[in-house]
Each structure stands twice: as C-alpha cells, then as structure tokens.
Amino acid sequence: MKVKVISVLEDNYMYLVIEEQTKEAIAIDPAVPHRLLEILKREGLKLTAILTTHHHWDHARGNEALVKEIPELRVYGGDDRIGGLTDKVVGDQELKFNSINVRCLFTPCHTSGHMCYFVWEDGCTDPPAVFTGDTLFIGGCGRFFEGTAEQMYHNLTKVLGTLPQDTKIFCGHEYTVKNLKFALLVEPENEKVKEMLTWAKARDDDDKPTVPSTLHEEFEYNPFLRLSEESVQKFTGKTDPIEVLRVLRKEKDNFKKPKERVLPHAMLALEWGLLRP
Template structure:
C-alpha cells in the first residue's frame, strides 16, 4: 500500500492510496481534481473510489467533477452534505478495495458527520494508516464547529487513541508548526515537542510535508492526547479530562496565527489598485 501525499490549496492534504499489485487506487479528500488526475496518470492507476472525511469545501469540492469524469465512481462519506455522495457509511463499517481494507471511524465534532478512515493491507508488513481529516492533526486537533468537547474527547481517547501505536497519521491540513508552537506554550519543558517543532520548521523551510506522523509520536507531543499529564492540566487550570480539552481547544482558538507570507502578485494588484487611479489622473 503506497500513500501519495498531495499538497493542495493553501495548506490542505489530499491523498491517493495505491494498491501496488493491481494498480487500483482510492482517493481521500479529493479537493482538487486536476492535481489528482495528474498523479493518477503519472502513477498509472485506476481510481476506484473517493473517501471523504467531511463536507467542507476544501475536502470535498472535487467530488462532483470526478464523479462526472469517472461514471460509476463510488463516493463514501458519513454526511449528506458531501457532494456526489453515493455510499453513506457508518461507524465500524468495513470496506475492501482489492487488498486494501478500510474501517470507518465516526468522529463527529469538527463537523457532525466527520468520518476518519483506518486502512491496512492484509498480509502486509506495512504499518496501518489513519486518514484523520480535521479531527486529529500532527500536534493538534480540529476545531469544534459542530460538536462538543465531550465528543472530541471520545474521538481522541476511545476511537483514535486506541488504534495500534504504529499507525501512520495522515491528517487534513499542514498545521504542524503552528500546532507545535502552541504545544510548546502548553508544555515548555517537553523535549519531544521541542524536537518535533525544530524538525517541522526544517520541513517547512524546504516546503516538505510533515505527514505522516505515528500515533506513538502524537502521544509524546500532542497536548490534545495528553489531557491527564500534569503540565497540561496546570496550563488549563482544570483536572477533569473533558474540561482540560475544552479549555485547551479554546486557548488554541485564540492562539495567534503567524503573519501571512506576502503574496507578490496580490501585492502588485493592491499597489496598482491604490496607485493606478492617481497615475491616470496625471
């Protein structure tokens, strides 16, 4: 099982999972069809299905176009709002695509219909993979747009947190540096946070993805998976895990975004917009 990591839009990840013996492939969060088609051609694979984690446009907006291009394409997800959905899946449901096996893990909170996908191949030495969408990120967790801290607590501790520790985590966004800066604020003494942040900054400088991580690693530096650790409790001023999580997420919400990198084209357009009329008057 090969996973192609495809960076799209500002900081999204789209994935193409390839079964190497048959060249069958399954896409996860097909937001940008053009990019996906390039990879499909280059890898010489047949797209069998799309698995969508949630209905947000930056994860699902390519579904309709791909469904038109590939008649009979199956689109899986847990939310009626997902475009071109053909198969609504439920928690624990298992899917098979050739040798690729998928278990659907329902994790409502970021959206009320969020599904994660746990994948493996029977008789393969490869570690399993989790496509965690906007529920679990490298070093962080998703915003609670349509759910509660109780739900996210169940998602992180009972649904995702009980998977094998060698599971590779492929998440929906490249938020790693920002997440780990926050993690360092929460646990300034945590060496695992410091190391991962230094590494993530290097990857960022080279424009390389920080996915996948492993669940084992996440337990070491991701504060949202460390709710019972003393420094995390102290930082939030809470002891009950759900309350620690609720407070942690709301502090993360207000944690400042780094300054946007200037986009030279946008700056040019802006300058012309400002100066153009003045110059024309002359």
C-alpha cells in the first residue's frame, strides 16, 4: 500500500491510497479535482472511490467534478452535506477495495458528521494509516465548530488514541509549525517538542510536507494527547482531562501573532463555514 501526499490550496492535503499490484487508487478529500486527474493519468492509476472526512469545501469540493468525470465512482462519507455522496457510512463500518481495508471512525466535533479512516492492506507488513481530516493534526487538534470538548476527548483518547502505536497519521492540513509553537508554550521544557519544531521549520523552509507522523510520536509532543501530563495540567490550571482539553483548545484558538490575526471579513467567513479552521 502506497500513500501519495498531495499538497493543494494554501495548506491542505489530499491523498491517494494506491494498491500497487492493480494500480487502483482511493482518494481522500480530493479538493482540487483537475490536479488529481492529472496525477492519475500520469501514473496510470484507476480511481475507484473517494473517502471524504467532512463536508467543508476545502475537503469535499472536488467530489462532484470527479463523479462527473468518472460516473462509476463511489463517494463515501458520514454527512449528508458532503457533495457527490453516494454511500453514507457509519462508525466502525468496514469497506474493502481488493486488498485495501478501511474502517470508518466516527469523530464528531469539528463537524457533526466528521469521519476518520483507518486503512491497512492484506498481507502487507507496512504500518497501517489513519486519515484524520480536521480532527487530529501533527501536534494539534481541530476546532470544535459543531461539537464539544467531551466529543473531542472521546475522539482523541477512545477512538484515535487506541489505534496501534505505529499507525501513520495523515492529517488534512499543514499546521505543524504553528501547532508545535503552541505546544512549546504549553510545555517549554519538552525536548521532543523542541526537536520536532526545529525539524518542522526546516521542512517548511524546503517546502516539504511534515506528514506523516505516528501515533506514538504524537503522544510525545502533542499537548491534546497529553492531557494527564503534569506540565499540561499546570498550563491549563485544570486536572480533569476534559477540562484540560477545553482550556487548551480555547488557548490555541487565541494563539495568533498580530500579523496572523484574521481580518473581520475573514472571521465572518470562518463562522459561516466558508474557510478551513
């Protein structure tokens, strides 16, 4: 199983999961359809399915154009608001595409119908992968647009946090440097955060992606997965893990340097769901 990372828009990722024997592929969040079609043609791949994490335009807007181009294409997702949806899935539902297996992980909070996808290949010794959309990022987590801290806690600890430790994390956006700057504010003595931030800045300078990480690594430096750590609790002034998460997310929402502050009209667009988190 090969995962192709494709950078699109300002900081989005879309992905192709490729079964190398058959040259068949599954797309995750193909927001820029013409770019995807170019890659499929260039690499001689056949697109059989789309997995959509959530309905926001920067993840789902390419679905309808791709279905028009490939009429037999199936579009999977957990929300009726997803454009081009042909198959609505539910949590723990499993899909199979030849030797590629997909388990749908229901993770409501960023949106009420958000779905992550845990993927592995029969007979393959490579670690599994999880496509986390806007629920879990490298060093961070998504905004609570349509949900609660309780839901995100469940997503991070009971759903994603219990996957195999070597699972590769493929998230929906390149937010790593900013996430790790916040992680360093939370845990200024965490050497792993410092090491990762230096690495991520170098990747950013070279215009290279920071995905994937692994679940094991995320537990070392992602404050949203370190809710029981004394240093994280000290930063938030809370000990209950859900309250720690709630405070962390509020602090992260306000973690902007002056030059990065969102203009009023852009903030309205965010509230209307027109922009990414």
